[in-house]
Amino acid sequence: MxxxxxxxxxxxxxxxxxxxxxxxxxxxxxxxxxxxxxxxxxxxxxxxxxxxxxxxxxxxxxxxxxxxxxxxxxxxxxxxxxxxxxxxxxxxxxxxxxxxxxxxxxxxxxxxxxxxxxxxxxxxxxxxxxxxxxALGPDPLAEGFTVADFRGVLEQAGRAQLKGVLRDQKILAGIGNAYSDEILHAAKLSPFKAANSLTPEEADALFEQVRAVLQGAVDAAVGTPIGELKDAKRAGMRVHGRTGEACEVCGATIAEVSFADSSLQYCPGCQTGGKPLADRRLSKLLK
CATH class of the missing domain: 3.20.190.10 (MutM-like, N-terminal)
Incomplete structure (x- = not known):
C-alpha cells in the first residue's frame, strides 16, 4: 500500500x-x-x-x-x-x-x-x-506539528496500542502498516505498548523517529521514477516484510504477528526485550 x-x-x-x-x-x-x-x-x-x-x-x-x-x-x-x-x-x-x-x-x-x-x-x-x-489527523511532517502536539495525541489515544495509533488516519495522517513497523523499530518500542504508558523520554524519541523515518523515506522517494517506487520502498525496509531475517541492528531474528487480513513485523531484540509477541489473528488492532 x-x-x-x-x-x-x-x-x-x-x-x-x-x-x-x-x-x-x-x-x-x-x-x-x-x-x-x-x-x-x-x-x-x-x-x-x-x-x-x-x-x-x-x-x-x-x-x-x-x-x-x-x-x-x-x-x-x-x-x-x-x-x-x-x-x-x-x-x-x-x-x-x-x-x-x-x-x-x-x-x-x-x-x-x-x-x-x-x-x-x-x-x-x-x-x-x-x-x-x-477526517484526517495532523500531518506528522507538517512544520507546525510539535513534540507537544504529539504527546497530546498519545495521551488522547489512551490505552490504544502504538501500532494502531500510528496507523489510524484520524489520529495521524499518512502512516500505514510498513512505516509504522519501521518507526517502532527505530524507536525501540513494542507495537503493543499502550500509547499513554510512554515515559516523556520514550514519547520524545518516538516523535523524533516518526519525523526521521518518514522524512528520510520522502527524501529517498522523491525523484525516483513512479514505476520504481514500489521496489525502492521494499528495499528500504529494515523490519517490515523481513520476517526470518537477521536484524541489522542487533542480529536477532525478525518476527511477525499475523492478523485476519494483515501482519506486522518487529525485532524482539530491539523492541520487546527478547520476548516474542503473541499471534493475535482475532485482534482488532489493524481494523
Whole structure:
C-alpha cells in the first residue's frame, strides 16, 4: 500500500509533469471508483493544472479550482504515459480505472490490481468535501506539528496500542502498516505498548523517529521514477516484510504477528526485550 513517502513522491512527479498543462479529457473505466457526482469528471476538460499536492495518502490535482483527488488504497497505482494509449480505454486485465489525457498527448492512468477494490476517485471544488480528507489527523511532517502536539495525541489515544495509533488516519495522517513497523523499530518500542504508558523520554524519541523515518523515506522517494517506487520502498525496509531475517541492528531474528487480513513485523531484540509477541489473528488492532 502506498504510504506518505510514496504518495509524496507521486504528487511531486505529477506536479512536475502536469503543472501548466491543459487536461484534454478523462476516461472513467471503473465507475465504482468515482465517489462523487456533484461535479462531473467532464468539468476538468479544458482546465489548466495549477498544482499537485498531498493530503495524507490522498493525491490532489488542482485544475483552476476543480480538484481531481484520488486515494490508491491497498492495490492502486499510477502509470505515466509520455504518449497516452488510444481511447476509449478499457479495464481488461490491467485493472484500469481512470485515464487522463493532456493537451500534448501525454497523460496518466490509475489502475488497481486484485479483486478487492478500494481505489477512490473524487472530483470536488474543495478537498474538504472528501470525507477521508475531512477526517484526517495532523500531518506528522507538517512544520507546525510539535513534540507537544504529539504527546497530546498519545495521551488522547489512551490505552490504544502504538501500532494502531500510528496507523489510524484520524489520529495521524499518512502512516500505514510498513512505516509504522519501521518507526517502532527505530524507536525501540513494542507495537503493543499502550500509547499513554510512554515515559516523556520514550514519547520524545518516538516523535523524533516518526519525523526521521518518514522524512528520510520522502527524501529517498522523491525523484525516483513512479514505476520504481514500489521496489525502492521494499528495499528500504529494515523490519517490515523481513520476517526470518537477521536484524541489522542487533542480529536477532525478525518476527511477525499475523492478523485476519494483515501482519506486522518487529525485532524482539530491539523492541520487546527478547520476548516474542503473541499471534493475535482475532485482534482488532489493524481494523
Amino acid at each position: 502506498p504510504e506518505l513517502p510514496e504518495v509524496a513522491a507521486v504528487a511531486a512527479a505529477l506536479d512536475a509533469k502536469l503543472s501548466g498543462r491543459i487536461i484534454a479529457e478523462g476516461h472513467l473505466v471503473s465507475f465504482a471508483a468515482l465517489k462523487t457526482f456533484k461535479v462531473p469528471l467532464d468539468a476538468l476538460a479544458g482546465l489548466e493544472v495549477s498544482s499537485v499536492s498531498r493530503h495524507g495518502k490522498f493525491v490532489d490535482i488542482d485544475a483552476q479550482g476543480v480538484h481531481l483527488i484520488f486515494h490508491l488504497a491497498r492495490a492502486g497505482w499510477v502509470t505515466w504515459h509520455d504518449e497516452a494509449p488510444p481511447v476509449p480505454a478499457r479495464r481488461g486485465r490491467s485493472g484500469l480505472a481512470l485515464r487522463v489525457v493532456l493537451d500534448d498527448g501525454s497523460g496518466f492512468s490509475l489502475t488497481e490490481a486484485g479483486t478487492q477494490k478500494g481505489l477512490a476517485i473524487y472530483v470536488v471544488e474543495d478537498p474538504r468535501e472528501v470525507p477521508g480528507i475531512q
